[in-house]
Structure formats: structure tokens, C-alpha cells
Amino acid sequence: MPSSQPCLADTYALSRDYTATSRLNYQYYLWKETLGYDLHPSISLADTGSARAIADVGCGTAIWLRSIAQALPNDIFDGLDISLAQCPPVQWLPPNVSLRAWDLFSEPPQELRCRYDVVHARLLFVVVQNEDPRPVINNLKLLLKPGGYLQWDELNVPGSSILRTSHDVQVPEMESRLASLKQIGGWVKRLGSYMVECGFSEEGCWEYGEKKELAQAFFDNHLAKDVEMIVTRTQPVADRDAQLNAIKDLYDESRKGAVLCTPKVVCVARKMV
Numbered sequence: 001m002p003s004s005q006p007c008l009a010d011t012y013a014l015s016r017d018y019t020a021t022s023r024l025n026y027q028y029y030l031w032k033e034t035l036g037y038d039l040h041p042s043i044s045l046a047d048t049g050s051a052r053a054i055a056d057v058g059c060g061t062a063i064w065l066r067s068i069a070q071a072l073p074n075d076i077f078d079g080l081d082i083s084l085a086q087c088p089p090v091q092w093l094p095p096n097v098s099l100r101a102w103d104l105f106s107e108p109p110q111e112l113r114c115r116y117d118v119v120h121a122r123l124l125f126v127v128v129q130n131e132d133p134r135p136v137i138n139n140l141k142l143l144l145k146p147g148g149y150l151q152w153d154e155l156n157v158p159g160s161s162i163l164r165t166s167h168d169v170q171v172p173e174m175e176s177r178l179a180s181l182k183q184i185g186g187w188v189k190r191l192g193s194y195m196v197e198c199g200f201s202e203e204g205c206w207e208y209g210e211k212k213e214l215a216q217a218f219f220d221n222h223l224a225k226d227v228e229m230i231v232t233r234t235q236p237v238a239d240r241d242a243q244l245n246a247i248k249d250l251y252d253e254s255r256k257g258a259v260l261c262t263p264k265v266v267c268v269a270r271k272m273v
């Protein structure tokens with residue numbers, strides 16, 4: 001595969017500067033400590049004597065690929081993303097990693113079809129449109145060999161809750177933010193059944209609650225993402241300032257001993273043979 005390609009038209013809601021890139025890299029380590037793995041243990045890769053092919057779609061900074069490619073040096077890894085602007089130079093990644101621009105809302109080119117034993121995706125929450133992941137699942141399915149695995153790691157946003165150091169901590173802004181989070185992302189709870197509807201056999205979906213020790217770190221990381229989204233979006237300055245002030249209020253409230261926690265979900269399914 002070519003090691004890099006020009007960027008496609010980029011409609012991403014978040015930023016691609018060094019702060020955004022650092023946020024994603026840091027977030028990867030928080031996820032790794034929460035899950036304890038890159039590939040879910042239910043994925044058993046057959047030893048066929050030849051290299052297995054694994055794709056990370058929406059690969060971001062390529063940090064997941066870097067980790068897993070080092071652990072599985074005899075396998076082949078492709079990072080696919082609408083923009084490779086947040087990846088390091090491919091020369092600095094393990095030699096078994098390639099990068100390629102691909103818009104996951106378009107059908108994959110012929111050479112990528114039925115190529116992969118595993119397709120991994122993480123945090124496409126802001127990418128999925130109209131609360132419906134099926135167009136994405138169908139395109140990811142085209143990448144997989146029959147019998148190949150899809151692993152999708154996502155945030156269960158409506159499953160969010162407030163963790164407090166004590167019942168007395170009053171956090172009205174956080175309560176109000178929680179009420180809005182409950183209204184979005186219901187599709188994540190149905191991710192496993194959507195995969196089945198799209199022709200996969202479901203291996204399972206696993207939910208990971210926030211570890212108390214990581215709760216503040218995840219909360220701060222999510223606030224950084226919210227700020228990024230507000231600043232990236234074109235909107236009247238007054239609206240933008242009001243939203244940035246709301247983020248500051250949430251952060252100030254968290255210093256009283258409360259944070260919003262959002263469970264992580266990992267869904268694994270297999271493309272039917």
C-alpha cells in the first residue's frame with residue numbers, strides 16, 4: 001500500500017492542531033489502562049503461517065497502531081482516516097504500519113475489500129451521522145475477509161453519571177450537562193444489534209465503567225475535547241464565549257469533588273462466512 005495519500009475533503013468537527021493531537025495520544029493511554037488491551041481477548045487470530053492484516057479506521061494519531069504493531073511484528077497494519085494530518089511520519093512508525101486516506105462514508109476501493117482479518121475503530125461518536133452507525137458498519141464490513149472481526153470501541157454517552165466525593169457536593173451545571181448527555185448517542189447501546197442487522201454474528205459488547213482513579217483525568221480530557229469542538233465550529237462569537245464559559249463552570253465545579261463519568265463500550269462481531 002502507498003505509505004501516505006493526500007487528504008480528502010475534511011468535515012471533522014474537532015481540531016487537528018498539536019493540542020488536539022496530544023489530547024488523542026494521552027486519551028489512548030487512559031483507554032489502555034481502562035481496558036487493559038488493544039485487541040479484545042475474544043478475538044482469536046488464526047495462525048495461518050502468513051501475516052494477518054489489521055486495519056484501524058479513523059486511526060487519528062496512529063497511536064493504537066503503533067502499540068499493536070509492535071506487539072504483533074509479523075502482522076500487517078493499515079491506518080485509514082479521512083486525514084492523516086495527526087499521524088507522525090510513517091517512517092517513524094513500526095515498519096509493518098502503512099497509512100492511507102479513506103473516507104469511511106464511501107465504499108472502500110477494490111484493493112482494500114476483503115483484505116482484513118480485523119478492523120478496529122475507536123471513538124467515531126462525532127463522526128457517525130444522524131445517530132445511525134449502519135452506513136459506517138456496512139463500509140467496514142466491505143474491508144473484512146469473511147470470518148473477520150470488527151471491534152468498535154465507543155463512549156456510552158447516555159450512560160454517563162456523576163461521581164462525587166460526597167453526597168453533599170452540589171454541582172448544578174454538571175447536573176444540567178448530564179441531562180443533555182442523556183439525550184444523545186442512544187445508538188451506542190444498540191451497536192451490537194446494528195452489527196447483527198448488517199450481517200455480522202455478535203461476539204459480545206462489554207461495558208467498562210470509569211475507574212475512580214482515572215475519573216478526573218477522563219473528565220478533564222473530555223472538557224478539552226468540548227473546548228476543541230466549540231472553537232472549531234464556526235459560530236457567532238457571543239455563542240462561542242457562552243459555551244466556553246459553561247466549560248469553565250464545569251471545570252470549577254469539578255474542583256469541589258465531582259466529575260461526569262462516561263462508560264466505555266467495546267463491541268466485537270464477526271463477518272459471516
Ligand SMILES: C[S@@+](CC[C@H](N)C(=O)[O-])C[C@H]1O[C@@H](n2cnc3c(N)ncnc32)[C@H](O)[C@@H]1O
Binds near residue numbers: 058
Ligand atoms: C475522535 S478521533 C479518534 C481517533 C482514534 N481512533 C483514537 O481513538 O484516538 C476520530 C477520528 O475519525 C476521523 N474521521 C472523521 N471523519 C472521518 C471519515 N469520514 N472517514 C474516516 N475517518 C474520519 C478523524 O480524522 C479522527 O482521526
